[in-house]
Amino acid sequence: MHSLLIETVTKRYGTTLALDDVSFVVDPGEFVALLGPSGAGKSTLFRCVTRLVAPDTGVVRVLGRDMSALGGQELRLARRDVGLIFQQFNLIGRLSAMDNVLAGRMGHASTLRVVLRQFTRADRQLALAALDRVGLLERAGQRADSLSGGQQQRVAIARVLAQQARLLLADEPVSSLDPQSAENVLGILRNIARETGIAVVCALHQVDLARRYADRVVALRGGRKLLDVSVNAFDQNAFQELYGAHPG
């Protein structure tokens, strides 16, 4: 079963064609870089996968489930399998790193436990292991808004690990980080894909980072899929076609 299957997906906003007949699949353990200039349709694609919007035509399947067919409780359960990493981290600033990682357990724990902040021992151990996985165990008690950008993004990764997501969608996860932190974050994401079999789809701007960390590159331009190649086949010409310019 594919972790993610996108089949002939089209999405139109008014007269703008945001996605135009896009198809590709992502398998467990794969790290796919989603490349393309701003407005290429990367965000719309992510919004279709999380069912924030429904595609006009085509099918989105996450772990075999047709996301368009789900609603209410079923949709909530399906969304637990999809972990999101954002450019701006989207942590709860006043909570500790640990509490932010535990937020990843919100979809699994009972409402009463979440309201009372009484997570089970198993949930807490899962959260601690996730923090350890991203190298921030010793920061567990620190307030999220006192961490550096790179550390906050690592907490966000720990959060989706605690969520036990099987597909990670990372939307420009390193765009607001310094180069060193960017490498660190992408390295963690790649290792997670390789070691745990979680599929990672990572929207990126930086072509050289995609080349060094991804297994495969899917490139969008103007809503259309331009490329779907293994990273070794992604060469200079492909870049030129994508951005219509030579790399700087």
Place this chain on the structure above:
Amino acid sequence: MAILLLGFLALCIRLAQVDPEALINGLPRLLNWAAKAWPPLLIDLDAFALRGLETVAIATVGTVVATLLAFPLSVFIARNVTPSPALSLPVRWAVNAFRGIDTVVFALLFVAAVGLGPFAGVLGMIVHSMGVIAKLNAEAIETLPSAPLEAAALSGANRTKIVTYAMLPAVLPNLASVSLYVWEANVRTSTILGIVGAGGIGIEIKAAIDLLDFPKLFTLSVIVLIMVTAIDQFSAWLRRRLV
């Protein structure tokens, strides 16, 4: 436009029956009373202090209960987290009604319903403050950044979980600040509740005025001033520590 505003102001002066002559005639009387207020009354200080504490107690109980009742209301009417946009509209109207009618009016109603005394004041204060706090809380909730809340929703959390785990910690300092601010205002309001028979130091103030007992009025005024200033300072200090 300027002429319209001036016309409106003139109308208001007329409706308010502004009469400088009456003030000039009354001024000597006021000064005479002020002179009679010295020396202030220094007996019964313990009884006055008790009334002062009663005043603070009304404000404190009223604000605490109003805060607890206002929280679910504020979640219900805040546009970004409301469970029902359709139902939030009538709730919003109700909140505005509670807020629009003053504590003293509600207190008068409760004096009629439950009898004279501070409890009527507490009940009146709860109803009005609940409206004020719910409205201000809802505004604080609406200014929260939406992304972390959406992130929680997309991880599969239901609304109750999102509100308590992701929203509440982010907005808590604002909510506490709102309630402290309302508490300060309520201490000032509860000094006059006694005038309508709803408990507190206002009862003594009304008695002093009715009997033209100016030394007593002077003492009571000083007690009110000290009390209100102390509460304001304490509350401001607490609010500074919240951020």
